[in-house]
Amino acid sequence: MTGPADGTPRVAVLGGGVMGEALLSSLLTAGWATDRVEVTEHASARAEELADRYGVRTGSSNAQAAERADVVLVAVKPNVVGAVLDEVAPVLRAGTLVVSVAAGLPLAFYEGRLPDGTPVVRVMPNTPAVVGKGASAIAAGRHADDDHLALVERVLAATGLVVRVAEKDLDAVTAISGSGPAYAFYLIDAMAEAGVLLGLTRDLASRLAVATVEGAAALAAQSGEHPVVLRERVSSPGGTTVAAVAELDAHAVRAGVVAAARAAAERSRQLGAQHGG
Numbered sequence: 266m267t268g269p270a271d272g273t274p275r276v277a278v279l280g281g282g283v284m285g286e287a288l289l290s291s292l293l294t295a296g297w298a299t300d301r302v303e304v305t306e307h308a309s310a311r312a313e314e315l316a317d318r319y320g321v322r323t324g325s326s327n328a329q330a331a332e333r334a335d336v337v338l339v340a341v342k343p344n345v346v347g348a349v350l351d352e353v354a355p356v357l358r359a360g361t362l363v364v365s366v367a368a369g370l371p372l373a374f375y376e377g378r379l380p381d382g383t384p385v386v387r388v389m390p391n392t393p394a395v396v397g398k399g400a401s402a403i404a405a406g407r408h409a410d411d412d413h414l415a416l417v418e419r420v421l422a423a424t425g426l427v428v429r430v431a432e433k434d435l436d437a438v439t440a441i442s443g444s445g446p447a448y449a450f451y452l453i454d455a456m457a458e459a460g461v462l463l464g465l466t467r468d469l470a471s472r473l474a475v476a477t478v479e480g481a482a483a484l485a486a487q488s489g490e491h492p493v494v495l496r497e498r499v500s501s502p503g504g505t506t507v508a509a510v511a512e513l514d515a516h517a518v519r520a521g522v523v524a525a526a527r528a529a530a531e532r533s534r535q536l537g538a539q540h541g542g
């Protein structure tokens with residue numbers, strides 16, 4: 266693995282949007298010095314905002330940033346990835362690791378556009394990475410070895426859980442953890458709205474909903490018990506919870522979650538076919 270004397274590879278984050286900023290912030294939290302990270306953005310106002318907030322170099326040239334980098338993190342929308350790869354491919358130094366968070370696009374798409382032998386790793390992160398509570402899955406391309414995966418794990422160290430998967434599983438991962446925070450926010454919003462309907466103030470209902478979902482997730486994680494067991498423990502015979510869960514079943518909420526995840530996985534496959542062909 267190439268890298269400077271201090272062992273910290275130089276990273277270029279291409280695309281400083283929601284996910285690019287999350288990765289930038291986690292790199293700095295993981296100990297990267299500000300002069301080892303740079304970000305490209307084509308909107309100059311956003312580039313300035315990131316430079317001010319994080320003290321890193323920002324610019325608009327993907328090629329210049331990639332040329333200097335040991336690790337190139339692609340964090341643009343799937344429909345822009347092809348153009349960005351065409352910009353950076355001619356200047357990549359041998360051994361530079363390319364890492365992409367784009368949904369759907371297969372590793373073969375990157376390998377076909379980058380110099381032969383370029384190591385590529387796909388990552389599916391999620392937005393709770395911003396608070397160190399993310400869940401990411403990583404999959405290695407043909408030329409990426411264990412050291413490359415270990416480096417990606419180091420890059421993601423401050424984002425939360427990181428798991429290694431086979432590429433074939435990434436559409437499913439995208440449907441569960443990539444898009445999943447939106448399902449949880451949907452539930453939080455619905456619970457808060459219900460609280461308002463029942464007469465609570467919006468502020469109180471929101472705080473209770475957030476703390477309850479956070480607490481339930483922490484209990485599930487720490488106890489290691491099956492969610493059904495944890496749900497049964499909340500459900501007194503003839504009590505309030507069984508009455509509520511019967512309504513969730515009657516409204517097919519479980520089937521709705523399954524259908525939502527299937528739709529997300531299918532959309533991930535479509536994005537790959539649409540922009541990665």
Ligand SMILES: NC(=O)C1=CN([C@@H]2O[C@H](COP(=O)(O)OP(=O)(O)OC[C@H]3O[C@@H](n4cnc5c(N)ncnc54)[C@H](OP(=O)(O)O)[C@@H]3O)[C@@H](O)[C@H]2O)C=CC1
Nearest residue numbers: 280281282283284306307308340341342343366367368390
């Ligand atoms: N958001 C999420 O929860 C997750 C997103 N992802 C993936 O992350 C990637 C980025 O998504 P997200 O951060 O949400 O999207 P954003 O739109 O927030 O970020 C993309 C950023 O890239 C900038 N950009 C566009 N074209 C270029 C270019 N040619 N060179 C440099 N920068 C450019 C955009 O600027 P401008 O807005 O001015 O066009 C924007 O700031 C996507 O591929 C997505 O699939 C993966 C997992 C989760």
Ligand SMILES: O=C(O)[C@@H]1CCC=N1
Nearest residue numbers: 368391439443444445
């Ligand atoms: O909605 C999207 O396409 C991206 C990928 C996973 C989460 N957000």
